[in-house]
Amino acid sequence: MATRGDELRERLVRVEGRLREIAAEADAPLDRLAGETIAAGGKRLRPLLVLLAAGHGDDGGCAVADDAGLLRAAVAVELIHSATLVHDDVLDAAPLRRGVPTVWSVAGRQGATAAGDYLFARAFGELVANGRIDEVQVLSAASSALAEGELRQREDAYRTDVPIDRYLWRCELKTARLFEAACRLGALESGGPAEALGLFGRRIGLAFQLLDDVLDVCGPVERTGKPRGTDLLDGTVTLPFILARERDRSLLDVRPVTAAEAEEICDRIAATGALEAARERALAMVAQAKDGLPHADAALELVADNVVARYA
């Protein structure tokens, strides 16, 4: 008899296969670009959340008898995520992502903008096949939030005095909402508790972003694949800085322009103890996420812990 773990692995393989199929459906050169983007896709955390949320409450086997719709939801969420990565790389003019050349560096601005738009449109095309308007609504709300978050980040650039609530709201929009959507979609497919699972997703999404922002300050470079202080150089003011400026007011006046200056500010932030405080805030968020689950769920709790483990 297949265990839940076997089933999950098998489904993730099928998600991966479908992502590649979708890339191949495009005409050249889009198939190549989309394929590269998808191949460089990383952890597949969001599809995993879709699949696990659908299994919530199901201890032994499979809560979803026909899983075609579930897989489409998992694929759709990952396509939206891929689309935002491609557009982010255009904005950052980033040559590498996870050690692989970005679509931007291979195809230029026009190629990458269009490739992102294509992945975005295909996400809706995939989900539509489920025939469920409630699911499309979840995906479009998350997509709007992502774009708003991106714009807010730009609006707040170089604002060393940005209020913490404004920062947290930006993280909600640009990260937590898609995690929420992933969990909601899984719940909708299995008839599970969509509100409660959505809240779980939102909380671990927020924790994920907070820890990502901590990693930008503390590195190490070998793990993050980018120099420390990249956010600072981009003018992106994040939680470690916000907490540090309360303890070292001279930080309010910084505006690093070289990588060395950014690293030096990272050291000043670390010296205030702000990294530990930010990490604790994220850990508390993860604990809250787990506590809020309708009932114990080893798999979802493991994902929540893994969000934190990235840091350790």
Next chain:
Amino acid sequence: MATRGDELRERLVRVEGRLREIAAEADAPLDRLAGETIAAGGKRLRPLLVLLAAGHGDDGGCAVADDAGLLRAAVAVELIHSATLVHDDVLDAAPLRRGVPTVWSVAGRQGATAAGDYLFARAFGELVANGRIDEVQVLSAASSALAEGELRQREDAYRTDVPIDRYLWRCELKTARLFEAACRLGALESGGPAEALGLFGRRIGLAFQLLDDVLDVCGPVERTGKPRGTDLLDGTVTLPFILARERDRSLLDVRPVTAAEAEEICDRIAATGALEAARERALAMVAQAKDGLPHADAALELVADNVVARYA
């Protein structure tokens, strides 16, 4: 009693109002950016097609009793169109569109990319409220096509020997499919003939693009708002050039880099008679579109003729 014209005008006003509402729903600065994009929106040709397609077969009054869904479809199509304009302006680094500063010039690359993404996501959010998965499918298919068309344009850049079929297919993808979607959505809302009206939309969309490409070569600048030969400078090889190169093979070797060189090539294209040939092809397409309508429809025929009238 309200005439069909009164009703149409009133609906277009409501479409306009809803577009502005959607812009205002975003947080600042997105509301401002989205508002500017929408305000600079131009002719509202696509929403008009949605509304008119819904009235096809209806000689006196209104084929759609409750028109809320119809208006949402019209708004959704225009939002997709606006999203592509914003992204195009980023790619072209265009300072002005219709004499108004572009979102790109006001908000920079990041702002404009995010604003485009937002408008795109909101299009789906708007249409979803109709609760019709068939409509969402139409919109996502058109959106994928748009992105594919954009990428093909890039792929074919500076290919002076691009085959005509490849050029025509690109026009289908980047322009005709959204016209088709507009007509299909109107038909779906009114229970009209979606296939036939979709084909009508596709044909006039293709004619629209062909004439747009003619205008780029012949101007005049006062009407198009941009210098002659802008496409040539971007490396975009279009029908006038393709037809001209059959008559003047030396054109195969051109690669203009200055505006003056581009204008000179425009003159060489015009000298071959290619502009008239291209225009005739577009006119034939419009005639075919009108002939293919299930039955006479003065309003849709007028729109088809107006596509051509832009040129006259």
